[in-house]
Amino acid sequence: MPHITLGETQITCPDGEVLLDSLLKAKLHIPYSCRQGLCQACMLRSLDVTPPAAAQIGLKDTLQRQNYFLACRCHPEQDMHIALPDQHGAAVTAVVINKQWLAADILRLIVQADSALSFYAGQFINLQRTDGLTRSYSIANLPAPDHTLEFHIRRLPQGQFSTWAHDELEVGDTLTLSHAQGSCHYLSGNPAQPLLLIGTGSGLAPLYGIINDALNQGHSGDIHLFHGSRDPDGLYLVDELHNLTATFANFHYTPCLSSADNNLGYRQGRAHDLALTNQKSLKGWRVYLCGHPEMVRESQRMAYLKGASLRDIYADAFVVGGGQMP
Numbered sequence: 001m002p003h004i005t006l007g008e009t010q011i012t013c014p015d016g017e018v019l020l021d022s023l024l025k026a027k028l029h030i031p032y033s034c035r036q037g038l039c040q041a042c043m044l045r046s047l048d049v050t051p052p053a054a055a056q057i058g059l060k061d062t063l064q065r066q067n068y069f070l071a072c073r074c075h076p077e078q079d080m081h082i083a084l085p086d087q088h089g090a091a092v093t094a095v096v097i098n099k100q101w102l103a104a105d106i107l108r109l110i111v112q113a114d115s116a117l118s119f120y121a122g123q124f125i126n127l128q129r130t131d132g133l134t135r136s137y138s139i140a141n142l143p144a145p146d147h148t149l150e151f152h153i154r155r156l157p158q159g160q161f162s163t164w165a166h167d168e169l170e171v172g173d174t175l176t177l178s179h180a181q182g183s184c185h186y187l188s189g190n191p192a193q194p195l196l197l198i199g200t201g202s203g204l205a206p207l208y209g210i211i212n213d214a215l216n217q218g219h220s221g222d223i224h225l226f227h228g229s230r231d232p233d234g235l236y237l238v239d240e241l242h243n244l245t246a247t248f249a250n251f252h253y254t255p256c257l258s259s260a261d262n263n264l265g266y267r268q269g270r271a272h273d274l275a276l277t278n279q280k281s282l283k284g285w286r287v288y289l290c291g292h293p294e295m296v297r298e299s300q301r302m303a304y305l306k307g308a309s310l311r312d313i314y315a316d317a318f319v320v321g322g323g324q325m326p
């Protein structure tokens with residue numbers, strides 16, 4: 001059983017257990033969130049041996065070469081001396097400057113970073129509480145001169161971070177922000193390319209940012225947004241999005257309700273079914289998919305079968321992993 005040393009502490013990591021679980025069982029203070037290698041919140045650094053290759057998948061080459069690895073993906077093969085990462089990229093402090101409810105369970109959280117943070121609207125950031133609890137949230141706004149960032153946080157029943165953010169986090173409180181990650185953002189350089197954006201629930205957050213970025217940059221191709229929810233409460237920013245359709249002829253918005261209880265004139269059905277089933281071809285389109293992991297997976301497959309190139313499909317599955325404490 002490999003021995004793992006972190007600072008003054010030495011633990012063992014049993015066969016079949018990921019290092020993150022062993023570290024958390026030993027009550028070590030390791031940030032983590034999705035536990036699936038996506039959010040990179042649990043990144044650590046090996047100070048001696050090369051980490052297992054599987055624990056470095058998804059990290060930038062530069063980080064891999066410096067022996068950074070993800071604890072949630074690491075089955076140690078030998079003894080390791082490890083350390084919490086240095087401040088790779090920007091990690092900044094931000095103060096909460098506004099809280100507003102966009103729907104009963106969707107909080108619009110506006111924070112102001114204490115220094116400039118480089119990001120594209122639609123990327124995600126790991127937000128960390130003072131006690132280390134960390135979760136990923138997508139950025140819904142464009143970079144602003146006052147360093148403000150907007151997040152849409154959906155309340156999950158018994159969700160540690162989201163219920164705390166809704167109920168206890170106050171204007172004036174501080175959070176630590178990681179550097180921005182992910183490739184789900186607008187790409188300039190092909191302004192006539194048609195865009196299809198499909199999101200469920202707070203999956204609208206990155207899409208709202210991407211749409212505003214595209215329109216702001218004068219994107220001339222058609223932009224189609226399908227936003228889905230089970231019930232009307234989950235559809236938010238409806239007026240703002242309708243206003244955008246009135247201002248930009250190339251922007252098209254379809255709010256979709258999957259429950260039968262739909263007397264509000266919204267399209268009836270699941271957003272990705274409505275967006276993709278009758279679509280003849282997505283050859284040459286760029287597709288953005290954000291929200292429920294199952295919807296994202298199914299839509300990726302459908303979009304590919306409709307002709308979208310894999311390199312033109314950008315997806316952020318809102319994987320929820322924090323509940324599985326060892």
Ligand SMILES: Cc1cc2nc3c(=O)[nH]c(=O)nc-3n(C[C@H](O)[C@H](O)[C@H](O)COP(=O)(O)OP(=O)(O)OC[C@H]3O[C@@H](n4cnc5c(N)ncnc54)[C@H](O)[C@@H]3O)c2cc1C
Nearest residue numbers: 136137138153154157158159160161162202318320322323
């Ligand atoms: C790339 C990325 C981007 C994201 N962007 C957004 C975004 O923009 N907006 C957004 O709202 N979310 C987003 N998420 C999801 C977000 O990171 C959190 O996972 C989410 O808010 C839930 O965190 P939580 O701490 O509230 O819930 P957790 O405490 O992590 O719990 C998750 C769920 O598990 C349940 N649970 C907890 N403990 C247990 C247990 N012991 N047994 C069984 N079930 C349990 C809870 O009831 C809850 O429903 C994103 C995720 C990723 C990976």
